[in-house]
Amino acid sequence: MYLKLLSDQFELGITNISSEELAELGGVNAAKVRKDLSYLGSYGTRGVGYDVEFLVFQIKRELGLTHEWHVVVVGAGHLGNALAGYGGFGERGFPVGGVVDVDPAKIGTVVGGVRVRHLDELAAVVHSRKISIGVIATPAVAAQHAADSLVSAGITSILNFAPTIINTPHGISVRKVDLAVELQILSYHEQRRANVREATKLKAVPGNGRRGASA
């Protein structure tokens, strides 16, 4: 978040920023900002603030963003297309270095300037570009297979969009983006707003008379 905010500020011509201002932009506490940034090193100047450009560099260094990370997308369907065709990743340092699928109708088509290749060629795609991050955009049933293929091909980080938990060997980083979960969190808040009266009792008296219903 800090990286995004600071990059945006830098674009606007801001060269220096205080923890107070940065906290305001990010909607967090200023002390937290300072503590977070202190993990990078002691790069602020007392009485002045932080040098925006320098801080951007330091955060990028810490996150490993000093060079680009090509990613490979598995599944060239709706989502795979949107992802590959989306320039935003390249801008943020993650160009799409390959797209694979199993559907003969998809193979050979070009999405986002990249030709779709067969899943069997995944290892070749990965090695040719030294790719270490894979994105799963296949249906849920194929997600585990996709993950296994990625791991065999030498991928060590996976971003999973399929709404299923995938199993990977130890040492592989996996992150899951589940849009339905995001919506559920929103619906929970909506629900809460709808009946504030009952909600206040939530933690105090959770069993609200329905106790025996499980019998």
Next chain:
Amino acid sequence: MYLKLLSDQFELGITNISSEELAELGGVNAAKVRKDLSYLGSYGTRGVGYDVEFLVFQIKRELGLTHEWHVVVVGAGHLGNALAGYGGFGERGFPVGGVVDVDPAKIGTVVGGVRVRHLDELAAVVHSRKISIGVIATPAVAAQHAADSLVSAGITSILNFAPTIINTPHGISVRKVDLAVELQILSYHEQRRANVREATKLKAVPGNGRRGASA
């Protein structure tokens, strides 16, 4: 997460589950599972476990998923199309109840069975279906405008895909999905794996000799 896991288990014909098993599926601690579930009420049976179907119902009730929540998508571009055309939301209780855009070329086209309407008609779309959740899939520069339009139309929850922080009045729930951030987290782990030697010093001696560079 529990809802998803339990629903999946129920589909597989599992009618009863212990906190131990559920913890295993979710990759968390069994005591945590029990404490989490205890907030819903005391619905387990000692010596036996939890009734899967009943627990699914209880979680749905708590999350406000006893009825469907229609959502409105703002922006009918790549992402808006993928979202509207994606049946997964409807299945999980969030059917797309409307799509709006400002591009005349997009308006009138049909995505995922829904006709794209003009942003000006947002309030009408929202009221006709009693929609309270809006999804922003516009370019970053238009995200704030989209948010303002949603709020004026009466929306109280927003899911934002644009890589920018939006300002909303108090009382509006906002969640942000930033895919670049997910990739950055993965690249951080990759980075760590690449140089474990230096990484061990990270917290102890953060300023590794580059201190003066900001001057």
Next chain:
DNA sequence: ACAGCTTTGTGAAACTGTGCACAAGCGTCG
């Protein structure tokens, strides 16, 4: 009816994260 086994529900402890408050350090200005 009761022993033995299993699993929940939950205090208490351990751990992690957040925020306050202030000394230390830097820049500026008279």
Next chain:
DNA sequence: CGACGCTTGTGCACAGTTTCACAAAGCTGT
């Protein structure tokens, strides 16, 4: 060149979360 104002960096306290550990409770078989 020293006083003053501003902002960082961090010790400490508080808050929240996770885990442990065990009594309570249900089920099965005798």
